Amino acid sequence: MTDNKVHFNPKKYLNKDLTNKSPPLDVWLQGTIEQTVGNDILIISDSSGRVKVVKCNSADGLIDKTSLCKGTYCCILGVARKTTGLPEVEAIKFIDLTSQPQIKTAWEADVREAELVLEGKFTPKI
Numbered sequence: 001m002t003d004n005k006v007h008f009n010p011k012k013y014l015n016k017d018l019t020n021k022s023p024p025l026d027v028w029l030q031g032t033i034e035q036t037v038g039n040d041i042l043i044i045s046d047s048s049g050r051v052k053v054v055k056c057n058s059a060d061g062l063i064d065k066t067s068l069c070k071g072t073y074c075c076i077l078g079v080a081r082k083t084t085g086l087p088e089v090e091a092i093k094f095i096d097l098t099s100q101p102q103i104k105t106a107w108e109a110d111v112r113e114a115e116l117v118l119e120g121k122f123t124p125k126i
Helices: 101-118
Strands: 025-037 041-046 049-054 073-082 088-096
Touching: 025 049, 025 101, 049 073, 073 101
Parallel strands: 049 088
Antiparallel strands: 025 041, 025 073, 041 049, 073 088
């Protein structure tokens, strides 16, 4: 990802699940852009809440800045720097997922399944 983040290991989170965790946290979020401030700050929402995403302009994966607009469904890999009030995440990677609506539909179940795997309560069959 980035040179200064050698041990980046993001965990999938619903936006509400970031609240009051101890930052910094490596995160994988998905949501719809509700608001933009230039090309560098976004407010994204999922079914559970909202998150402020900063440093989008310098995030890897952002090929087309027109993706940074209201209504875009995206994946953000980054570091949660603030988790009180409106959580704030510094973007490391931005992926436009608008053309893949099935990913949006599956996101909440995907996050819950990942939690169960990490807790050792579920072993996926491969």
